[in-house]
Amino acid sequence: MARIVLFEDEEALRLLLAEVLEEAGHDVVSAGDGAASRDAGLMAAADVLITDLMMPGCDGLEVIANARAANPALRIIAMSGGGRTVTTDFLPMAQELGADRILHKPFLPDDLAQAVADFGG
Amino acid sequence: MTLAPEAALRARRQARWLDGSRPWRGYAFALASMAAVDLALSGLFVTLAGRPAAILLRLPEIAVILLGLNLCGGWLLFRPVARWLDGRGPAEAALARLARLTAWTGWWAVAVAAVFAVSSFLVMPFAVYGLAPTPETLAILFARALAWSVLLPYVAYFLAADHVRRLRRLIFARHGLSAAVGAQTLGAKLALIVAGGALAPGASIAVTLALVPPVSPITGQPRELIIVVTLIGAGLALAVAFWAMRRSLDSSLGALMSGMAKIGAGGRQTRLAVQTDDELGRLADGFNALAAALGESEAQAARAEADRARAASQFHEAQKHAALGRMAGGVAHDFNNILAIMMGYADVARRRLPEGDANARRMAEIVKAAERGKALIAQILAFTRARPPEHARLDLRASVAETAEWLQASIGRGVALELALPDAPLWIMGDATGAHQVVANLCVNAAHAMRGRAGAVSVTLDSLTIDGGRAEGLRDKVGAEGPAVVLDESRADRLRAHVGLLRPGPHARVTVRDAGTGMAPEVFRHVFDHYFTTKPVGEGTGLGLAAVLGIVTQHDGAITLETAPGAGTMFEIFFPLTD
Numbered sequence: 001m002a003r004i005v006l007f008e009d010e011e012a013l014r015l016l017l018a019e020v021l022e023e024a025g026h027d028v029v030s031a032g033d034g035a036a037s038r039d040a041g042l043m044a045a046a047d048v049l050i051t052d053l054m055m056p057g058c059d060g061l062e063v064i065a066n067a068r069a070a071n072p073a074l075r076i077i078a079m080s081g082g083g084r085t086v087t088t089d090f091l092p093m094a095q096e097l098g099a100d101r102i103l104h105k106p107f108l109p110d111d112l113a114q115a116v117a118d119f120g121g
Numbered sequence: 122m123t124l125a126p127e128a129a130l131r132a133r134r135q136a137r138w139l140d141g142s143r144p145w146r147g148y149a150f151a152l153a154s155m156a157a158v159d160l161a162l163s164g165l166f167v168t169l170a171g172r173p174a175a176i177l178l179r180l181p182e183i184a185v186i187l188l189g190l191n192l193c194g195g196w197l198l199f200r201p202v203a204r205w206l207d208g209r210g211p212a213e214a215a216l217a218r219l220a221r222l223t224a225w226t227g228w229w230a231v232a233v234a235a236v237f238a239v240s241s242f243l244v245m246p247f248a249v250y251g252l253a254p255t256p257e258t259l260a261i262l263f264a265r266a267l268a269w270s271v272l273l274p275y276v277a278y279f280l281a282a283d284h285v286r287r288l289r290r291l292i293f294a295r296h297g298l299s300a301a302v303g304a305q306t307l308g309a310k311l312a313l314i315v316a317g318g319a320l321a322p323g324a325s326i327a328v329t330l331a332l333v334p335p336v337s338p339i340t341g342q343p344r345e346l347i348i349v350v351t352l353i354g355a356g357l358a359l360a361v362a363f364w365a366m367r368r369s370l371d372s373s374l375g376a377l378m379s380g381m382a383k384i385g386a387g388g389r390q391t392r393l394a395v396q397t398d399d400e401l402g403r404l405a406d407g408f409n410a411l412a413a414a415l416g417e418s419e420a421q422a423a424r425a426e427a428d429r430a431r432a433a434s435q436f437h438e439a440q441k442h443a444a445l446g447r448m449a450g451g452v453a454h455d456f457n458n459i460l461a462i463m464m465g466y467a468d469v470a471r472r473r474l475p476e477g478d479a480n481a482r483r484m485a486e487i488v489k490a491a492e493r494g495k496a497l498i499a500q501i502l503a504f505t506r507a508r509p510p511e512h513a514r515l516d517l518r519a520s521v522a523e524t525a526e527w528l529q530a531s532i533g534r535g536v537a538l539e540l541a542l543p544d545a546p547l548w549i550m551g552d553a554t555g556a557h558q559v560v561a562n563l564c565v566n567a568a569h570a571m572r573g574r575a576g577a578v579s580v581t582l583d584s585l586t587i588d589g590g591r592a593e594g595l596r597d598k599v600g601a602e603g604p605a606v607v608l609d610e611s612r613a614d615r616l617r618a619h620v621g622l623l624r625p626g627p628h629a630r631v632t633v634r635d636a637g638t639g640m641a642p643e644v645f646r647h648v649f650d651h652y653f654t655t656k657p658v659g660e661g662t663g664l665g666l667a668a669v670l671g672i673v674t675q676h677d678g679a680i681t682l683e684t685a686p687g688a689g690t691m692f693e694i695f696f697p698l699t700d
Contacts, residue, residue, distance in 0.1 A: 010458050010461075010462065012462045012466070013458065013461055013462050013465060016462070016465045016466055016469065017465070019469070020465075020469060054454060080454075081453065081454045081455070081456070081457025081458050081461065104457075105457040105458060105460070105461040106457055106458075106460035106461035106462075106463075106464045106465070106491055106494075106495055107461065107464075107465075108464060108465065108468050108488070109465045109468060109469055110468065
């Protein structure tokens with residue numbers, strides 16, 4: 001069982017992913033934007049962070065930077081459906097910043113659950 | 122075409138005039154004028170002297186010298202022009218002769234008149250008619266010879282000049298050809314008019330007054346008769362010379378002025394006939410050079426303008442492409458989110474269904490459809506990617522082998538793939554993904570075309586040297602602009618298309634050949650168009666060959682395609698080899 005923080009602005013997807021992860025036995029905290037990543041306590045208490053990269057307000061790259069600063073041991077999974085423009089595909093950048101796994105949307109919820117399971121949490 | 126009656130008449134007259142032997146006839150008339158003038162003046166003289174029958178004594182000389190000898194020489198002079206107009210001789214010879222014809226005709230007429238004068242005023246009177254050579258008779262005959270030997274060629278020269286001028290103008294109108302400009306001058310011609318038409322008759326009259334007794338010892342007539350006839354001859358000759366000069370000036374200067382008006386009105390193609398061998402002809406020639414220079418400089422400006430317009434349009438095209446890329450990126454992001462929701466919910470719902478529930482299969486179809494949507498978006502993104510992929514040294518042999526292995530796994534069932542690779546690596550400057558996409562797209566298409574048929578898709582990689590000849594041939598087909606698609610439908614059983622320019626040098630060639638259904642002409646014509654597909658919805662996006670075209674063009678490569686309905690399709694892709 002892992003403590004998971006999930007940021008995803010698409011509500012239907014967020015609910016689905018949270019449901020699947022909880023079903024797999026994880027403890028999930030979720031939000032529609034990445035503002036909560038500034039809460040160092042929340043970040044320090046989590047095992048896994050799952051974040052979309054394109055979100056209103058606080059975007060995924062900032063989320064990753066915040067999380068990495070608050071909790072170096074945190075396992076991070078970045079998700080994206082491609083940048084707003086073709087040339088700004090953030091996934092490689094996210095990896096550079098410290099995401100452990102990247103997932104290209106669309107993916108099956110099981111793939112996400114599997115990625116979390118792969119961390120051994 | 123209808124012409125105004127007057128213009129039609131003129132055109133018909135000109136056509137008839139240039140037809141067959143007529144140009145020669147006009148020239149012959151000009152030379153024959155020497156006989157006519159002599160006949161008229163001598164006839165007038167003997168009539169005034171009261172012995173009209175005496176003219177008969179003159180006729181043999183007129184016939185032999187002024188007609189026979191004169192026209193024989195004239196024919197030789199005119200022959201190159203006549204032969205060309207009859208379609209038998211070279212144009213160069215005709216034009217070279219035309220350039221000198223007026224001057225040479227003048228000298229020939231002078232020579233004939235000299236022979237005639239010697240005969241008429243020296244040989245015949247003393248040798249044949251037994252006239253006694255006294256100072257008086259010699260003076261009379263010398264005065265006559267002086268007037269005759271000048272006036273006869275003088276008239277013939279100006280008539281011939283007018284004829285040759287019209288001939289030059291008509292040959293220019295008919296054939297667009299001009300004889301070379303001549304070196305004569307208007308000043309010399311004016312001097313000739315005055316010298317021949319006034320000074321020579323004046324000298325003749327002066328000799329008559331000074332040396333001939335008041336009553337002619339030969340004819341018994343008063344010497345005033347000789348003077349009157351000489352004056353009439355001089356008047357006639359001057360009239361002919363002025364007439365010819367006026368026509369020449371009118372025609373040349375009129376053409377020059379209307380030509381300038383046409384140039385001013387934008388008719389840069391206006392060219393004038395070089396009608397004469399003097400300054401008027403050189404003026405027309407200068408006008409033509411000026412008009413040509415003007416036209417060339419305007420054409421140059423137009424070309425520069427077209428280049429600018431093309432550059433601007435290319436810039437706009439690139440901007441459009443970039444905008445399309447941005448839009449595609451945005452759409453792709455939103456679509457991927459939507460697909461993720463569809464795919465995710467359908468998959469979760471499917472797994473919650475009891476074993477064997479029919480809805481499980483239906484849910485699985487939703488997931489599959491979403492997967493296809495994902496593939497389509499990936500392809501659109503690949504196609505609209507704004508930044509060209511990085512090119513590096515790439516072993517095409519390894520790349521094709523890898524792609525073939527991948528293809529065997531994904532399409533191999535049912536369709537066999539025959540692979541032929543060279544013994545050594547083939548290095549190109551390229552990007553591995555692009556090369557993979559090219560070969561994979563062509564093979565997938567070939568496999569589709571082969572469905573339900575026996576045989577294999579063959580993929581051959583080899584190298585060849587494109588020589589200048591073949592590259593030039595393709596350049597002719599493709600044009601200098603670049604990778605336009607050139608379709609060759611000259612043979613229905615072998616439709617061919619060429620894309621891209623080949624430079625001479627060593628190339629790698631990937632040949633993908635199938636014995637499948639081939640392409641119908643209407644499919645063939647759109648084969649490289651974006652979003653054109655013959656595959657059922659869901660199987661193809663219509664971006665495959667458009668992507669192949671884009672990638673090959675980025676590699677400075679070229680494509681040739683050969684297909685025939687029912688007989689299969691062959692694609693050849695050329696990539697320039699690197700060291």
